[in-house]
Amino acid sequence: MKKGVLLINLGTPASPTPTAVRKYLKLFLSDQRVIDMPSWKWQPILNTMILPHRPAKSAELYRQIWSKENGSPLLYYTQQQAQQLQELLPEHQVRFAMSYSHPMIATELKRFEQNQITDLTIIPMYPQYSTTTVGSVVDDINRFYFKRVRIPNLRIVTDFCDFSPYIKALAAKIQQEITDFKPDQILFSYHGIPKSYVTKGDPYQERCETTTKLLRAELNTEIPIKQTYQSRFGPDEWLKPATDETLKQLPAKGSKRVLVVAPSFVADCLETLHELDIENRQYFISNGGEDFRLVPALNADESFTQVLRQLVLNLR
Structure with a gap:
């Protein structure tokens, strides 16, 4: 038996240029798991109002977080995770892929x-299941194996937010930052999704709440913890409370030192390094906050590589 492991993350532009970003966004925003709208209705909006x-x-924004040495942070950390x-x-062959950029899943x-490879474990790098992320990955896998003559033994880890390791x-990692930074407020900021997706049965909100509950129990801290959602896109109602609005309001409520955690991201990217650590930091400071710290994603931490190993070997 020949064993393989495939780690899958969202994707990234090939470079921080309008041309590369346009190519990436067109692929990403054409996924009907991401935009739950008929193609005939959405594509004209995408092509005439968004992509231009x-x-x-x-x-x-990408230029501000792009590394001269390593390029895209998301690509760099995903490569590191696979190598480690x-x-x-x-005894396994370990590879990585992206849903909307190279290397592609089908490749x-x-x-x-x-x-x-006769035995393949696939780990979408999203701790909390959502139809918009893991559901899309499973679609790609099914498309590849549809009518294939031979299909390996497949195991897809669709969610690991309650995986103890x-x-x-x-x-x-959070505890280290609490000890060093001594915040008066902790904010768990998850990537948001439209509320309508949850109404249709997407368990993402419940999985985020489960993550917060388990982390709160593990930390056992008296520092107040709030759960919020970031990255709103479009006119639809998204899950609330919103991270940006919460950070604007916290200083007036007496929270001057905030520690922000992004549990839905296992690798730093535009949403953590820019949206949180630049944009939302400014919202907090300009509204009276004194100090803001973002906990880095697990990235290439050895502890997270061990988590991936335990997921592959189904060790709890």
Whole structure:
């Protein structure tokens, strides 16, 4: 039996330029799992109202978080995670893929096929299941294997937010920051989704609440913890409370030192490094906050590589 592991994250523009961002956004925002709207209705909006303008603005944001040495933070950390996991699992072939950029999921699945992998574990790098993320990944996997002559034994880890090693690893990182920073408020900011998706049955909100509950129990701190949602897009109602509005209001309620955690991200990216650590920091400070600290994502921490190893080996 030849074993393989595929780590899958969202994706990233190839470079912080309008052309590269436009290519990435067109693919991302054309996914009907992400935008729950008929294609005939959405595509004209995307092509005439969003793609002509948004890429230039987004490219400027990407430039502010792009590394001269390592390029895209999301791509860099995902590569690191795969390389480190390969070292821990020498009997497996470990690869990584992205849903909306290179290396694509189908490309990596074909490489496993060419290498005659017979047992494949796939880990979408989203701790909390959502149809917009894990659901889309499963669609891509199913499309690849549809009518394939041979299909390996497949195991897809669709959610790991209540996996004890993950909770312990993230809590330990948060605890280090609590000890060093001494905040008077902790904010758990999750990537948001439209409220209508939850109404239709997406369990994402419940999985975020489960994560918060487990982290709160593991931390066992008296510092107040709030749960919020970030990254609103479009006119629809999204899950609340919103991270940006909460941070604007906290100083007036007596919270001057806030520690922000982003439990839905396992690798730092635009949403953590810019949206949280630049934009939302400014909202907090300009409204009377004194100090703001973002807990880095688990990234290439050895503790998280061990979490991935335990997920692959189904160890709890």
